[in-house]
Amino acid sequence: MLTDRWALQAGSVNNYTNRCIYAILQLEKEYFRWPDAAERSQIKARIGATSFFKDCVGFIDGTLITLASAPSLHKEDYWTRKLVYALNSLLICDDQRRVIYAHHGWCGSAHDQRVLKSSLVRYRVQQLLMSFLMLEFFSPGSSIR
Amino acid sequence: MMPSLFSEGEYILADSGYALTEYIVPTFKRSRLNPLTPAQAHFNNALAKIRVASEHCNGMLKGRFGSLKELRLLISDAKSAGHVCAWMAACVVLHNFLIVERLAGGFTSDDFEGVSEDEPSEQAERTADMQSVGRQRRMHLFELFVLEKGY
Numbered sequence: 001m002l003t004d005r006w007a008l009q010a011g012s013v014n015n016y017t018n019r020c021i022y023a024i025l026q027l028e029k030e031y032f033r034w035p036d037a038a039e040r041s042q043i044k045a046r047i048g049a050t051s052f053f054k055d056c057v058g059f060i061d062g063t064l065i066t067l068a069s070a071p072s073l074h075k076e077d078y079w080t081r082k083l084v085y086a087l088n089s090l091l092i093c094d095d096q097r098r099v100i101y102a103h104h105g106w107c108g109s110a111h112d113q114r115v116l117k118s119s120l121v122r123y124r125v126q127q128l129l130m131s132f133l134m135l136e137f138f139s140p141g142s143s144i145r
Numbered sequence: 146m147m148p149s150l151f152s153e154g155e156y157i158l159a160d161s162g163y164a165l166t167e168y169i170v171p172t173f174k175r176s177r178l179n180p181l182t183p184a185q186a187h188f189n190n191a192l193a194k195i196r197v198a199s200e201h202c203n204g205m206l207k208g209r210f211g212s213l214k215e216l217r218l219l220i221s222d223a224k225s226a227g228h229v230c231a232w233m234a235a236c237v238v239l240h241n242f243l244i245v246e247r248l249a250g251g252f253t254s255d256d257f258e259g260v261s262e263d264e265p266s267e268q269a270e271r272t273a274d275m276q277s278v279g280r281q282r283r284m285h286l287f288e289l290f291v292l293e294k295g296y
Contacts, residue, residue: 059199071220
């Protein structure tokens with residue numbers, strides 16, 4: 001559609017899209033992250049003001065992202081109970097509907113609990129790598145920009 | 146979920162699809178042998194009432210980004226699967242951007258100190274332990290709930 005409208009080749013549209021995605025992801029650290037202790041206490045206060053749950057910092061939910069076409073690789077894994085091909089994304093959001101944690105890319109046939117487990121594994125690996133890299137390459141007191 | 150993500154006593158709410166762990170409080174699940182007591186049903190209701198925000202969040206994401214309703218990307222190999230993940234991550238960033246910029250009173254994001262890099266704790270977190278902590282927490286909340294609402 002875009003190619004007809006602006007006389008672009010499909011490859012250019014892809015390139016521009018990818019550049020946009022890349023640029024947006026540069027903002028990820030600013031807009032998408034786990035709230036720190038102070039922010040969590042704000043969330044707790046807001047949720048506690050309207051609800052019985054006083055120490056709740058978020059809500060976890062899995063959602064299916066429907067695919068328009070079946071994946072060409074392992075498509076049976078993407079077939080879901082809702083009778084469409086889909087991906088399963090895990091989202092944790094706060095009371096303002098802001099996403100504070102997400103885990104994308106699991107196939108639709110995976111159960112929410114399984115996605116959660118895998119996201120915890122990813123988190124642990126990240127933490128391990130971090131501590132390992134820190135110990136390995138940075139002497140105490142030094143830092144990188 | 147790692148301790149560094151949560152302060153003392155903090156937890157997140159889930160639906161019955163999730164297992165009880167140290168930091169996750171799901172609803173009571175009805176089974177053939179143990180039907181829900183009225184008080185448990187009320188607890189579930191109260192939980193669902195506040196947890197509906199997560200369903201709103203999903204709905205807003207899909208409403209804002211039509212591509213998430215029907216993703217027109219082909220997954221053919223690891224690279225394209227990664228591309229799809231980046232696509233969805235970008236949608237999430239934009240979604241948060243819209244919320245943060247709209248809410249003057251929302252939390253600011255000057256730095257990235259939210260996730261601290263603690264030492265990885267020992268592997269000894271056994272599911273049974275986590276479950277018992279979670280169960281206690283839910284029982285505790287449930288008792289408070291019953292007391293407060295007088296069921």
